[in-house]
Amino acid sequence: MRKLLFGATFFLTSFAFGQVKDEQMLKDIYTMALTNSKSYAWLDDLSNKIGHRLSGSVGAEKGVIYTKQQLETLGLDRVYLQEVMVPKWVRGEKETAYIIDKKNKISVPICALGGSVATPKEGITAEIIEVHSLKELETLGEAKIKGKIVFYNRPMEPENIDTFLSYGRCGDQRRSGAHEAAKFGAVGTIVRSLNLRLDDFPHTGATSYGDLPKEKYIPTAAISTNGAELLSQKLKENPKLTFYFKQSCQQLEDVLSYNVIGEIKGTVHPDKIMVVSGHLDSWDLADGSHDDGAGCVQSMAVLEIFKKLNYQPKNTLRVVLYMNEENGGRGGKQYEAESKRNKENHIFAMESDAGGFTPRGFSLECDEPNFTKVRSWASLFEPYLIHLFVKGHTGSDIHPLTSTKIVKAGLRPDSQRYFDYHHAANDTFEAINKRELELGAATMASLLYLFDQYGID
C-alpha cells in the first residue's frame, strides 16, 4: 500500500511538474516572440525591400537568398537550398477592361488570373453573359455561350463564420471557369474576385485549363467586387451590352528555383523530423505580406525563438520555405520527393498559410489518439486565447508529405479580414500587425514544442 501511494504521488508530482514546466515554456515562448523576435523586421525586408515573389521572378530569387542568409545568422545546424523547377508566368502590361453600354465605355478594374493566356493584342470585345455556377453553363448550352464572354458572379457567402469555407465554395469559378466555358465556345471569362468586401481590388489566383488542348485556351481575368456589382447591374438594364478586355500575360519556360531549408538536429531522435513552414512565393500584384510572407517569417521565428531560449529539441526541427505554392505547388512536391529519396522520417509538419492575423488555433490532419492529445493541451494554450482545435485542411505545401505516421497542423488565424487582401494589390506590409504576427509564431512554436516533448502516438 505504501509503495502504491508512493507510486501515485510520484506520478502526480511528475505530472504536475510536467504541467508547470510546459506552462513556463509556453510563457517563455510567447514572451520571446512578443519582445525579441525578428519576424516583423524580416517581413519588412521581404515585403518592402524585395517585393513580390512570384515563382521565377527576380523577387522570388532575392527572397531565396535573403531568407537563407537570415537563417544562417540563427546558429542552426544546417541551412541549405533544395532545387526545384518552377513554372514562370508573367503578367505583362497592366490589363484594361470596359463595360460597353451603347455608346458609354465604363472602365472596370480587372487582373489576369495566374496561368491565363493573353487576349489578342487588340483585346476582345464580345457580348457578356452572367452565370452563377459552372453547372449553369450546361443549362445554357453552347447556343447561348458561343462567341460570348462568360461572367462568373457567384459571391462568397457572407453568413459563414469561417471565411475559408466561403472561399472554398466559390473557388471553382476561378480555378475551372475558363476551362469549362471554353468547352461551350466562350471567348473569355471574367470572374468576380474572391473577396467578401465590396471594393476596387481585383484578386488574382491560379486558373487551370485542365486537359483542354492549347488552341482552345481562352483568356480569363478577375474583376473587383465593385466592378462585378456594377457589371451585373448594367446587364440587368441592358442584357445585350458588350465587354472589352485586354491582357498580355504569358506562360514562359520553367526555371530553376529553390526551397529554403534550415534545421536544428534532434538530441534524442535526430532521424525524426518535424517541419514548420510557409511558402516563399507570392502573387505579383503586391508583396504578399499575408500570403505568405507572414507564414515564412513566423516559421523562421519558431527556430529563432528556440535558439534564443537555448532549447535542445529531442527531434530534428526543420523550417521549410516552399517555393511555388501559388501556381504549381512544385516546392511541396519536390520536398516530398527528396524526402522519399533520402528515406527521411517525418513525424510532424505544420504550415502557416492563412494570413498573419491573430492566431485562434489549429486545424489538424491526424488520427484520433493524436487529436485527443492535442485537445488535452488546450488548457496550456488558454492564457494565449488559443481555443480552436479542429480537423481539416492544414496546408497545400505539406499536403504531399507522406510518412509511416505523421501529424499535420495548419495555423488558423482569425479569418475575417483575410480575403480583403488575398492575391490583391493591397496584400502589403501595412496590413500586418506586429503583435498578431508574433502571436502566430509563438503559437506555432508552442505546438511544435509540445509534440517534440511528448512525441506522436
Place this chain on the structure above:
Amino acid sequence: MRKLLFGATFFLTSFAFGQVKDEQMLKDIYTMALTNSKSYAWLDDLSNKIGHRLSGSVGAEKGVIYTKQQLETLGLDRVYLQEVMVPKWVRGEKETAYIIDKKNKISVPICALGGSVATPKEGITAEIIEVHSLKELETLGEAKIKGKIVFYNRPMEPENIDTFLSYGRCGDQRRSGAHEAAKFGAVGTIVRSLNLRLDDFPHTGATSYGDLPKEKYIPTAAISTNGAELLSQKLKENPKLTFYFKQSCQQLEDVLSYNVIGEIKGTVHPDKIMVVSGHLDSWDLADGSHDDGAGCVQSMAVLEIFKKLNYQPKNTLRVVLYMNEENGGRGGKQYEAESKRNKENHIFAMESDAGGFTPRGFSLECDEPNFTKVRSWASLFEPYLIHLFVKGHTGSDIHPLTSTKIVKAGLRPDSQRYFDYHHAANDTFEAINKRELELGAATMASLLYLFDQYGID
C-alpha cells in the same frame, strides 16, 4: 415508475428543445447581422459624414440627431433623448513641439491631452527630464524637477496578451502625470503615447489635475511613440537638451447634450430593463470609428436585428448611446440618476467600448450563479468562435448603474490592434472591418437574447 420516466423524458425533451431553439436563434442572429444589418452603413455616416464627436462639439450634436433619427426608423416602442450637461474642451490650433539639441530643432508629433491647459502663447521652452513612473518623481524631488518639463516614458508592456492590461499599467502617466509633476514645480509634462506600436501618431486622452488649485495647472501633451524613442535617445546623448511645446487648448463652460435612448417594451416583464450600449462621444483627432462609433452602431444593430427577426422580448430592451464617456463620464452618471429617480429596475447592462474588432467573448461583473450560467451557454457560442467568458471591468458608462441585482457584461473583441488607433488620428472608418463589426453586434445580441429568455439568477 412510469410517471417518473415520463417526467424525465419530458424534462429532457424540453431541455433539448430549448437547446435547439437557442441554437437556431443564435444562427438567425448571426446570419442577420452578417447579411442584413445597417451597422456598417451607420458607422460610415457617423464617421465620414459627421466626424469627431467630442462632448460639446457640433459633431456630437449631429451624432445625437443622426442616431435618434436612425433609431426612429427601426419601429421601436420609444426613442428619446436624455438631457445631460457635459464639459466642453477645445484643442485650438494644432500643437507644435521641438527637441532643441544645441542648435538643432527636431520637430516631434504631439497633441494636447484632453482637459489640459494651454501653454503661454509663445510656448514653453525648458530642460526636460525623463522618468518612468509617478513614483520616480518623489525620488528625484523638487530640486531636480522644478522649472523643467517632465517626460513620462514608461512603454506599454508588450508581453501581455491582453493589451488592456498593458494600458491599465501605463495609464497613470497620462491621467495623473501633470497633476503629480506640478506638485514638484514642473512647468509641463510630455507623455509617451499609450500605443504598443512604434509610429508617428500622438494619442490623446483625459488628464486630470485632481485637487490642484487652478493656478498650479501645467500644460500636458502626448508624444508619439517614435517621438518618445527619439527624445529618450537624444536625452541619453545630451541630458541637458531642452524641449519646446506650444498648445492653445481651453476648457469652456459646460453645455447641454444628450444620451440617445431607444427601447422595445418587454412582453412579460416590461418593468425589467436590459441595456445594450456604447458611447456616442469620441476624441477630436479622428472620427472615433473604433472608440466608440463601433459600440454605438453595434448596440443599435442589436435592436435592429431583434426587430427584423420579429423577436418579442420578455423584458424591456433598451439601447443607450451615452454622451461624454471620454472626458467626464457624465452620460453614464446622468442615466443612473434618472433611472433612480424613475425607480427603474435594471437587471442587465452591456457595453461595447473596446473596438470593433473580431469579438472573442465577454467580461462580466456578476455573482457566481450568473457567471456559471453564462459559462453554461459557452457551447452555444462555440460555432461563432466566441470562447472568452471572464470576470472583469465591463464598461465605464454602465459602471455607475446600480440595481438590486444586475448582471453587467462588456464585449471583449480581439485587443491586439486596438491601441494602434485608440484616441489617435488614425481611428477612422478605414480601420474597421465590416464583418468583424457585425460579428460583434451578433455576439452582443446573442447574450442579450439568452439573458432575456432565462433571466438572471
